[in-house]
Amino acid sequence: MKTVKILGSGCANCRKLESVARAAALGAGVQADFIKVTHHNDILAYDIVATPALVIDEKVVCSGRIPTQAEVAQWLGAGA
Amino acid sequence: MNFMLPLLQGGAGNLAAYLAAHVLLCLLPAFFIAGAMTALIPKPAITRWLGRKTPRHISYPAAAAAGSLLAVCSCTIVPLFAGIHRKGAGLGPAITFLFFAPAGNVLALAYTGSILGAEFALARLTLCLLFGIGIGLLMAVIFRSDDARHDHETDGMFAAEAEIGTAAVGVLFALLGVLLAGTLQIALLKESVLTLTLPISGAQAWQTQLLQWVPFDAANGEEGVSVQGSILIALLLLLGAVAWKGMENITEGANRWTWVALVLAAATLLFATFSVVPADGRLDVSITGRVLAEGVALAAVVWFARGLAASAWQSWMWESWRFVKQIFPLLLAGVFVVGMARQVIEPVWIESLAGSNDLKGNAIAVLFGVFMYFPTLVEVPVARMFLDLGMHPGPLLAYLMADPELSLQSMVIIAAVIGWRKAMTYVGWVALFSTTAGLLYGGWVDAFRSTM
Numbered sequence: 348m349k350t351v352k353i354l355g356s357g358c359a360n361c362r363k364l365e366s367v368a369r370a371a372a373l374g375a376g377v378q379a380d381f382i383k384v385t386h387h388n389d390i391l392a393y394d395i396v397a398t399p400a401l402v403i404d405e406k407v408v409c410s411g412r413i414p415t416q417a418e419v420a421q422w423l424g425a426g427a
Numbered sequence: 428m429n430f431m432l433p434l435l436q437g438g439a440g441n442l443a444a445y446l447a448a449h450v451l452l453c454l455l456p457a458f459f460i461a462g463a464m465t466a467l468i469p470k471p472a473i474t475r476w477l478g479r480k481t482p483r484h485i486s487y488p489a490a491a492a493a494g495s496l497l498a499v500c501s502c503t504i505v506p507l508f509a510g511i512h513r514k515g516a517g518l519g520p521a522i523t524f525l526f527f528a529p530a531g532n533v534l535a536l537a538y539t540g541s542i543l544g545a546e547f548a549l550a551r552l553t554l555c556l557l558f559g560i561g562i563g564l565l566m567a568v569i570f571r572s573d574d575a576r577h578d579h580e581t582d583g584m585f586a587a588e589a590e591i592g593t594a595a596v597g598v599l600f601a602l603l604g605v606l607l608a609g610t611l612q613i614a615l616l617k618e619s620v621l622t623l624t625l626p627i628s629g630a631q632a633w634q635t636q637l638l639q640w641v642p643f644d645a646a647n648g649e650e651g652v653s654v655q656g657s658i659l660i661a662l663l664l665l666l667g668a669v670a671w672k673g674m675e676n677i678t679e680g681a682n683r684w685t686w687v688a689l690v691l692a693a694a695t696l697l698f699a700t701f702s703v704v705p706a707d708g709r710l711d712v713s714i715t716g717r718v719l720a721e722g723v724a725l726a727a728v729v730w731f732a733r734g735l736a737a738s739a740w741q742s743w744m745w746e747s748w749r750f751v752k753q754i755f756p757l758l759l760a761g762v763f764v765v766g767m768a769r770q771v772i773e774p775v776w777i778e779s780l781a782g783s784n785d786l787k788g789n790a791i792a793v794l795f796g797v798f799m800y801f802p803t804l805v806e807v808p809v810a811r812m813f814l815d816l817g818m819h820p821g822p823l824l825a826y827l828m829a830d831p832e833l834s835l836q837s838m839v840i841i842a843a844v845i846g847w848r849k850a851m852t853y854v855g856w857v858a859l860f861s862t863t864a865g866l867l868y869g870g871w872v873d874a875f876r877s878t879m
């Protein structure tokens with residue numbers, strides 16, 4: 348079971364990132380909990396400057412851009 | 428109903444006139460530029476100059492540059508402000524960034540220039556830059572003890588190095604060329620090189636029909652829709668539909684519709700640069716200098732874009748499309764409402780409140796800016812309406828400075844990041860500086876007019 352966090356204030360990019368991540372998890376058959384982190388204090392607890400950011404099991408895998416489904420699937424598989 | 432009809436007609440007419448005339452040559456390239464800046468300029472390339480160990484003469488201009496290059500709407504500005512402040516940037520540069528970004532970014536400047544004139548855009552840029560740095564320095568001095576406490580925070584965040592690729596720089600400059608070729612009002616671009624006469628007999632009748640649907644009063648600052656404008660509106664609608672299919676999943680790779688959308692966008696831009704004049708039984712189509720310049724600039728964009736990596740290219744397209752989706756609907760709604768409001772507001776009211784460049788006029792303009800919240804960019808058509816209704820350019824600039832910075836909504840968010848005491852001090856300074864900016868610009872305009 349993975350924990351996937353999506354950091355961002357709820358703008359278009361974060362919603363896009365969430366849909367990409369969900370599709371990737373579904374496609375790779377990985378069980379994951381999705382948590383949206385929207386409050387800026389919680390977001391800044393992570394070492395990022397720009398949102399949207401993707402955090403998998405408390406590790407920032409990408410920030411400031413939207414990854415492809417294939418990339419996310421790889422990150423989800425890496426720590427398994 | 429009798430009361431509503433002219434209102435709706437005013438709104439629809441304003442919308443049609445804006446879509447046809449202004450939007451294309453300015454906003455279409457500007458959306459692509461904004462997208463390219465967000466996607467292709469790595470953020471550490473600029474934010475590394477914001478660390479507190481950087482000398483002031485570098486960190487403040489860098490903060491302003493960050494404002495104009497990295498952020499376009501308040502959705503990006505406030506989170507970035509919170510981010511750079513928390514990560515250890517001084518309060519001063521963070522405030523400069525916050526003040527400059529809504530007015531100094533490329534979308535706002537291009538749009539201001541095309542609707543209110545290049546002079547206004549230049550005044551807005553210069554005064555926002557000066558006062559943004561001024562307010563940042565003042566805030567840093569007033570709250571220096573608080574700021575020093577902030578000092579133990581890490582500087583490491585800003586040490587990251589990043590390079591901007593040559594292809595990305597080329598794309599940015601070529602896009603800027605597209606914007607300038609489409610909007611600059613100089614004789615060289617307006618001159619006609621070759622005129623073709625097409626035997627299209629319906630053109631004149633169509634123009635008469637358009638005038639009937641969208642009646643306008645030039646004296647009142649209203650604009651009608653031309654034959655060319657009506658075709659452009661049709662092209663824009665088509666482009667919107669195609670872009671939806673081609674851009675929505677661009678991060679996963681381009682599809683057939685992506686290419687259709689891009690070709691259509693370029694064709695629409697190019698068509699808008701032709702001069703099209705209907706006459707009796709024929710249609711005169713002229714190739715102007717603008718057509719050639721726009722064509723060269725578009726070709727340059729394509730040439731440089733081929734050097735971009737697929738992921739960079741795709742995220743550029745996605746960011747541009749995201750800006751369109753986010754800003755364009757609000758802009759359309761705003762322009763429609765402004766068109767309706769224009770039917771109701773009497774020029775006398777505006778003239779008596781802010782018709783001349785005095786303290787009262789400028790203060791009222793700033794107050795109006797604070798209490799009325801308009802979405803990103805909508806302040807520009809609103810300002811145009813005021814200008815047409817007789818507002819003095821001085822108070823108008825004061826309004827343009829205050830409105831994007833000081834809505835009640837953004838005050839609440841800023842206060843959440845830096846506390847109410849600092850937020851209120853900031854608001855006070857912005858109000859004071861905006862009023863001063865209006866007085867200065869108004870005085871300059873008056874002096875210029877009297878020497879003419």
